[in-house]
Structures are given as C-alpha cells and as structure tokens.
Amino acid sequence: MEIQQAVLEQFRAPFVFRSVDVSPGKDEVLVRVRATGICGRDRVIWKGGFRGFRLPAVLGHEFVGELDGKPVGVYPVVTCGTCEACRSGQENLCIHGAEIYGEQRPGGYATGVVVPRALVFDLPDDRFEAYAAALCPVATALHAARLAGVTPGMRVLVTGAGGGVGVHMVQVLRGMGAEVVALTSPSKADFLTSFGVEVVTARRFRKAVGRVDVVFENVGRETLNESLMTLRPQGTLILVGNVSGAPLELLRPALSIMREHRLVGSAAYTRKEFEEAARWIGEQRVRPVYEAFPLMSINDVYRALERRAIRGRAVLLP
Numbered sequence: 001m002e003i004q005q006a007v008l009e010q011f012r013a014p015f016v017f018r019s020v021d022v023s024p025g026k027d028e029v030l031v032r033v034r035a036t037g038i039c040g041r042d043r044v045i046w047k048g049g050f051r052g053f054r055l056p057a058v059l060g061h062e063f064v065g066e067l068d069g070k071p072v073g074v075y076p077v078v079t080c081g082t083c084e085a086c087r088s089g090q091e092n093l094c095i096h097g098a099e100i101y102g103e104q105r106p107g108g109y110a111t112g113v114v115v116p117r118a119l120v121f122d123l124p125d126d127r128f129e130a131y132a133a134a135l136c137p138v139a140t141a142l143h144a145a146r147l148a149g150v151t152p153g154m155r156v157l158v159t160g161a162g163g164g165v166g167v168h169m170v171q172v173l174r175g176m177g178a179e180v181v182a183l184t185s186p187s188k189a190d191f192l193t194s195f196g197v198e199v200v201t202a203r204r205f206r207k208a209v210g211r212v213d214v215v216f217e218n219v220g221r222e223t224l225n226e227s228l229m230t231l232r233p234q235g236t237l238i239l240v241g242n243v244s245g246a247p248l249e250l251l252r253p254a255l256s257i258m259r260e261h262r263l264v265g266s267a268a269y270t271r272k273e274f275e276e277a278a279r280w281i282g283e284q285r286v287r288p289v290y291e292a293f294p295l296m297s298i299n300d301v302y303r304a305l306e307r308r309a310i311r312g313r314a315v316l317l318p
C-alpha cells in the first residue's frame with residue numbers, strides 16, 4: 001500500500017512530502033490516519049533538541065485513525081515488555097530504550113502508519129480531531145496528578161496553563177475535584193476562565209496565587225522559582241516540562257529545604273493511562289482545544305506554532 005509521509009530530513013528545515021510503499025509484517029497492521037496532534041515534544045525534535053536523534057524521520061506520536069472501518073487509537077510506545085518496569089505496568093519507565101512511533105519509527109505525519117496490532121485499541125467514537133488533540137495531554141495530566149496524589153479540595157497551580165498540555169490538564173484536575181489556579185499569559189486569560197478555574201497572569205505571581213498543595217510545572221526555567229514560593233511545607237512540585245531546555249536553577253534552595261518540598265519528575269504516561277484518557281474524552285469530561293489544518297500545510301502550521309498563533313493543540317488532517 002502506498003502512503004504519503006511528511007518527512008523531516010534536516011533539523012529546522014521544512015518537511016518534505018514523500019510517497020512510500022508499506023506492507024505490514026506479521027502481527028502488524030496499517031492504521032489509516034485520520035488526525036494527528038503536534039506535540040510540544042515534536043517541536044523540540046524539529047529544532048534538534050534531542051541529542052542523537054536520527055534523521056530522516058516521520059514525526060507524530062499523537063495519531064488516531066481507522067482500522068477495518070473502526071476508529072482506533074495507538075499507544076505510541078514499543079517497550080521491552082520484560083523489565084521490571086514493564087511487568088509492573090510502568091512501561092513509561094522501561095529501561096531498555098523504548099521506541100516511539102514518530103521518533104525511532106515512522107509516525108503520524110502521514111496518511112498511514114504500520115504498527116503492531118497489540119498497540120491498537122478501540123476509540124469510544126469517531127471524533128478523530130478531538131482524540132488527536134487531547135489523548136497525549138490528558139494522559140500526561142492523569143499521570144502527573146497521580147504522582148502528586150491529587151484529592152478533591154486540594155489547591156493546585158498549573159503553569160503554562162494556556163498551552164496544549166496545560167489547557168487539558170486544568171480540566172482533568174478540575175474533574176478530579178481540585179481547586180485549580182491557572183497561570184497563563186494575559187491574552188489567554190478569558191479563555192481559561194471559561195473552564196471554571198482561577199486565572200493568574202502576573203509575571204511575579206507568588207502573591208496572586210497564595211499557597212498551594214501542588215504545583216504542576218509545565219514551563220520550567222521561567223516559572224520554577226516563583227512556583228516554589230507558592231508551595232506549602234511538604235508540598236509537591238511535579239516537573240512535567242522544561243520548555244526552553246535550559247538548566248534549572250534553584251534561587252532559594254533554603255526555602256525548599258526548610259519547607260521539605262518534594263520535586264518529582266513526571267515521565268509521559270502508561271498504556272493504561274493512555275486508554276483512560278480516551279475514556280475521559282469519550283465521556284466528554286474534557287473539552288479538547290485545538291485548531292485543525294491539512295497535513296499538506298504542515299510547514300505553515302509549524303511557523304504559526306513558533307509565533308504562538310494557535311490555541312491549544314494543532315491537529316493535522318491527511
């Protein structure tokens with residue numbers, strides 16, 4: 001079968017369209033792609049931010065599509081299945097170098113992707129754009145919330161709340177009964193308020209936020225220190241992302257020592273959480289936020305993302 005792929009041949013260069021012939025091997029299937037989300041991670045790869053990343057590559061781990069006429073999702077990670085992490089359902093921590101569709105294997109910036117049948121699962125319905133936009137962010141939020149031990153009534157801060165991850169994370173945390181403070185830029189404030197969260201836009205946000213039990217740090221370097229000042233004694237800061245990739249610096253280490261802060265990294269999500277995210281979207285417990293574009297216009301979309309001109313996820317439609 002012939003499929004079309006948008007191929008990244010050089011970092012920071014436009015994607016190039018290629019036709020390739022694919023034939024699924026034993027225990028593999030060809031999923032016909034119907035929509036693919038552009039993850040922040042894809043953009044880090046595009047910029048050359050992952051050391052040792054091999055080109056050419058077909059990016060995109062956030063794809064959904066059809067198999068035998070049914071709507072399906074694909075857990076985009078191939079893990080060893082035998083290490084202790086994999087055996088205990090924590091395959092996000094697989095020690096044997098997991099392979100990811102859209103990285104080491106050709107991904108969803110394409111009209112089709114060949115994957116092992118075992119990674120495919122049924123979607124609750126065929127709102128392809130919604131699933132492509134929100135599966136990865138909602139699963140990321142579910143995992144991070146679990147690491148933090150979020151319970152109803154907790155007051156939590158989400159930084160980068162207007163971004164593709166943040167806008168879905170605030171909804172998940174609200175859905176879990178948390179009292180959410182969303183930190184974002186002034187241009188996205190009104191929009192976020194519509195999700196029933198408290199919105200803060202100050203650069204120095206410590207006073208406006210007050211005291212929180214948990215911080216979900218999606219920005220990293222620019223907000224980390226101010227975030228820690230809002231965190232209660234023995235509170236937890238979950239490090240979900242560090243957008244600039246630059247080193248993090250603790251400006252007031254004594255504060256975190258005296259308050260016994262916990263800093264916990266959050267690594268993606270497990271397969272179970274990925275499928276759980278599909279149920280959250282299917283039951284409309286979150287409202288996916290995205291703008292959709294034809295796959296053919298991917299180079300324009302990447303430019304628009306650099307200008308921060310897209311609200312929520314950008315979704316590509318083959």
Ligand SMILES: [Zn+2]
Nearest residue numbers: 039041062136
């Ligand atoms: Zn993603």
